[in-house]
Amino acid sequence: MLEKEVLRYLGCPEQSADSRLKTRISDSLQDLRKACTPRSVWRCFPLEMGTGSVQIGTLEIPGNSLRKHLRGCGQAVLFAATLGAQADFLLERMSRMDIGLAAVYQASAAALVERYCDECEQKIAEKASRKNLFLRPRYSPGYGDFPIECQRGILAVLDCPRRIGLSMTERYMLVPTKSVTAVIGLTRDRPDGTVSKCARCDSPACPFRKEPNDGSAE
Numbered sequence: 164m165l166e167k168e169v170l171r172y173l174g175c176p177e178q179s180a181d182s183r184l185k186t187r188i189s190d191s192l193q194d195l196r197k198a199c200t201p202r203s204v205w206r207c208f209p210l211e212m213g214t215g216s217v218q219i220g221t222l223e224i225p226g227n228s229l230r231k232h233l234r235g236c237g238q239a240v241l242f243a244a245t246l247g248a249q250a251d252f253l254l255e256r257m258s259r260m261d262i263g264l265a266a267v268y269q270a271s272a273a274a275l276v277e278r279y280c281d282e283c284e285q286k287i288a289e290k291a292s293r294k295n296l297f298l299r300p301r302y303s304p305g306y307g308d309f310p311i312e313c314q315r316g317i318l319a320v321l322d323c324p325r326r327i328g329l330s331m332t333e334r335y336m337l338v339p340t341k342s343v344t345a346v347i348g349l350t351r352d353r354p355d356g357t358v359s360k361c362a363r364c365d366s367p368a369c370p371f372r373k374e375p376n377d378g379s380a381e
Contacts, residue, residue, distance in 0.1 A: 165192060165274055172270035187264060191271040195246070198253045201279045202327040203244035205287060206320070207349065210239040219346065222316045228307025229346060232299060236348035241317050242301060244283055245329045245342035246276050254340075272341045280343050291349055299348035309346075311335045317344045 169188045170177055180188075208220030210233060216225045219239045233239060250272055257265040280301065288298045305311045314331055323329040330338050337344070 165278060168274040168277070169267070169270045172273050173266065184267070187267045188271060191264075191268045192275070194253060195250060195268065195272055195275055198247075198249040199275065200247040200249060201244065201276075202247065202329075203242070203279070203283045204321045204323060204326045205240050205242040205283070205347075207238055207240050210236055210348070220320065222313075222320055224309065224313050224316075224346075226308035226310065229302055229309045232302050232307075233346070233348040235352050236299060236350045238296070238349040240287060240347040240349065241320055242280075242283070242287075242345045242347055243317060243321050243323050243327065243329055243343065244276065244280050245327055245337075245339050246272060246279070248328065248339050250341050251339045276341045276343055280345070284347065287347060296349045296351060297354055299350060299354075301343075301345035301347045303343060303345040314344045317346075 166185065166188050167177060169192070170180055175184070206220075208222075211218040212230060212233075213223070215227055215230070216223055217230050217233055217239075218224075219241060222241070254265065254268055254272060257268045284298065284301060291298060302309065304313045304317070312335060314335060314337065318324065318329060318331055328339070329342050332338060
């Protein structure tokens with residue numbers, strides 16, 4: 164359930180959530196769904212492995228984390244998605260009203276954008292399957308040694324400002340804030356299905372990390 168993901172973002176065990184918190188989560192998800200206009204864009208490019216970097220179309224990305232993640236892939240998808248500006252307006256309004264409630268709305272928005280990305284990824288997977296290709300889990304700038312600065316190149320290649328209204332500040336913050344950029348590898352190797360996308364992450368200290376056997380996968 165999406166509510167369970169919101170609790171995870173809040174750092175609250177499901178058994179510790181009282182009825183008041185559950186009601187706040189339900190209300191926040193309802194409000195955000197009404198306010199949001201999710202949009203996404205993606206394109207597939209040839210992938211070449213360099214020494215300490217990968218080349219996706221014309222975009223060269225330094226670092227070994229993404230290179231390792233894409234090992235065995237011949238193509239890669241550049242992907243971007245956003246909940247839209249109205250979500251930011253709602254979150255800003257909540258922050259002025261009630262800090263505790265605002266935290267719930269922030270967690271709900273984070274869960275919603277991840278769920279939307281999952282839905283988009285499923286569509287990409289369905290299209291790839293017609294060519295007997297399989298997806299590696301999406302991998303975003305900022306993970307491992309994948310430079311956060313690379314978001315600018317992804318946004319430019321995908322023409323995100325014009326196509327989905329997504330841009331970035333000089334400090335590399337996405338605008339609207341509840342947005343995601345990522346790389347998704349395409350491979351002919353069938354996934355084993357036993358490892359979650361979070362468990363593949365190179366950030367074991369992340370508080371949102373899921374382990375393969377933690378029971379949190381839906």
